[in-house]
Amino acid sequence: MDVIFENLPLYWEGFLRTLFLSVVSGIFALILGTLLAAARVSPVAALRGFSTVYVEVLRNTPLTIAFFFAAVVLPRIGVKFEQFEIAAIIALSTYTAAFIAEAVRSGVNSVPVGQAEAARSIGMKFGQVLSLIILPQALRTVIPPLINILIALVKNSSVAGAFFVLELFGYGRQLANANGDAVITVLLGTAFFYLLLTVPLGILANTVERKVAIAR
Amino acid sequence: MTTHVPGDALVSLNAVNKHYGQLHVLKDINLQVRKGEVVVVIGPSGSGKSTLCRAINRLETIEGGTISIDGKVLPEEGKELAQLRADVGMVFQSFNLFAHKTILENVTLGPIKVKGASKAAAEKDAMALLERVGVGHQAPKLPAQLSGGQQQRVAIARALAMKPKVMLFDEPTSALDPEMINEVLDVMVQLAKEGMTMIVVTHEMGFARKAADRVVFMADGQIVEDATPEEFFTNPKSDRAKDFLSKLLTH
Numbered sequence: 001m002d003v004i005f006e007n008l009p010l011y012w013e014g015f016l017r018t019l020f021l022s023v024v025s026g027i028f029a030l031i032l033g034t035l036l037a038a039a040r041v042s043p044v045a046a047l048r049g050f051s052t053v054y055v056e057v058l059r060n061t062p063l064t065i066a067f068f069f070a071a072v073v074l075p076r077i078g079v080k081f082e083q084f085e086i087a088a089i090i091a092l093s094t095y096t097a098a099f100i101a102e103a104v105r106s107g108v109n110s111v112p113v114g115q116a117e118a119a120r121s122i123g124m125k126f127g128q129v130l131s132l133i134i135l136p137q138a139l140r141t142v143i144p145p146l147i148n149i150l151i152a153l154v155k156n157s158s159v160a161g162a163f164f165v166l167e168l169f170g171y172g173r174q175l176a177n178a179n180g181d182a183v184i185t186v187l188l189g190t191a192f193f194y195l196l197l198t199v200p201l202g203i204l205a206n207t208v209e210r211k212v213a214i215a216r
Numbered sequence: 217m218t219t220h221v222p223g224d225a226l227v228s229l230n231a232v233n234k235h236y237g238q239l240h241v242l243k244d245i246n247l248q249v250r251k252g253e254v255v256v257v258i259g260p261s262g263s264g265k266s267t268l269c270r271a272i273n274r275l276e277t278i279e280g281g282t283i284s285i286d287g288k289v290l291p292e293e294g295k296e297l298a299q300l301r302a303d304v305g306m307v308f309q310s311f312n313l314f315a316h317k318t319i320l321e322n323v324t325l326g327p328i329k330v331k332g333a334s335k336a337a338a339e340k341d342a343m344a345l346l347e348r349v350g351v352g353h354q355a356p357k358l359p360a361q362l363s364g365g366q367q368q369r370v371a372i373a374r375a376l377a378m379k380p381k382v383m384l385f386d387e388p389t390s391a392l393d394p395e396m397i398n399e400v401l402d403v404m405v406q407l408a409k410e411g412m413t414m415i416v417v418t419h420e421m422g423f424a425r426k427a428a429d430r431v432v433f434m435a436d437g438q439i440v441e442d443a444t445p446e447e448f449f450t451n452p453k454s455d456r457a458k459d460f461l462s463k464l465l466t467h
Contacts, residue, residue, distance in 0.1 A: 119314070215315070
């Protein structure tokens with residue numbers, strides 16, 4: 001156990017960086033994912049096509065490839081960053097957005113078609129129907145799957161450790177290398193800090209789900 | 217058979233055609249509705265009457281012919297269509313109140329977001345409308361907390377809040393328990409008396425007798441008869457209508 005307490009500052013720093021990566025990527029992914037879902041149900045064929053291709057490609061390739069593109073390929077074609085964190089955020093948010101888009105789309109499909117018809121019949125335009133009537137109802141029904149995706153995002157952020165970003169898992173690996181006699185303890189400590197992020201998310205999902213449920 | 221009304225038709229359908237796959241649901245429909253007229257559309261299920269009603273504000277697209285509201289041909293998409301729809305009130309069989317909004321918000325949303333009314337003005341109008349249809353005290357509740365009859369009356373108020381030129385009713389009482397049908401019909405009769413132009417698809421023959429200026433009888437996608445209620449119910453001309461009416465009266 002000593003190895004954990006002695007290295008608490010390192011764990012803490014890793015924890016904060018993981019938190020930072022997760023929160024920032026989570027926000028970008030939620031915005032991008034919702035826009036992709038909106039594009040997917042829009043009357044414009046080109047938007048639907050783009051959204052479909054985006055989701056299918058990102059969802060069906062490993063996260064490592066997204067990281068590789070962001071960290072290695074982007075700088076080669078001229079997109080340079082000061083820190084690898086930015087590459088990590090790009091990779092995590094573009095990858096996670098594909099899953100969020102699918103969840104939101106399933107939520108949109110769960111809203112009865114009469115809701116959109118009623119909104120259109122009082123003269124709302126497509127954007128208003130979507131933002132005022134459909135999405136507010138759709139998002140409420142998909143909170144549990146959305147939180148699942150965010151939990152996966154927190155854990156996926158550990159891949160950043162392999163791309164020069166010292167987050168929780170990156171520090172965990174450093175510590176494990178430095179303390180060959182206490183690898184198990186070090187990894188248990190790492191796992192504990194991940195749980196500190198993900199367990200409250202699960203609890204939040206339950207609470208929010210109960211609070212915002214819509215009676216029909 | 218259609219009666220052609222010269223001049224001031226508010227809603228005008230000319231040679232309207234529509235297919236669902238192989239099924240020809242609207243066959244060369246011609247119908248003119250004047251301002252202030254109440255037209256009740258009846259007919260057996262599958263006769264195309266709901267499709268007709270929904271086509272008038274383009275919730276159903278049509279393949280041939282034209283539909284015009286107050287002289288303007290229905291645009292196909294976009295902003296112009298939205299503007300025209302704002303002038304056409306629609307009441308659905310399944311109410312379709314916005315499930316995540318309160319009763320008051322259901323009625324104020326259109327005036328605020330579509331017409332740019334101020335919140336205070338929209339709420340004042342909405343409360344007056346809700347009082348008029350008898351559900352004023354339900355204003356802060358959510359739709360699911362109201363009975364079907366109450367929800368449908370709110371839906372009527374929501375449509376009226378846009379100050380429409382014409383109101384469409386697509387089987388407004390078909391999803392209601394029998395004891396709630398009258399409270400909705402009463403509101404509709406009142407509306408008819410006040411001079412609202414109405415196109416009502418319904419199975420309520422009592423309403424047709426009481427409030428309609430004309431009864432349009434549809435079968436197999438065609439308008440078979442177009443007559444006054446008196447004429448239609450006492451002296452139907454077509455066999456199709458006679459058959460339909462005889463089936464109603466046996467119960």
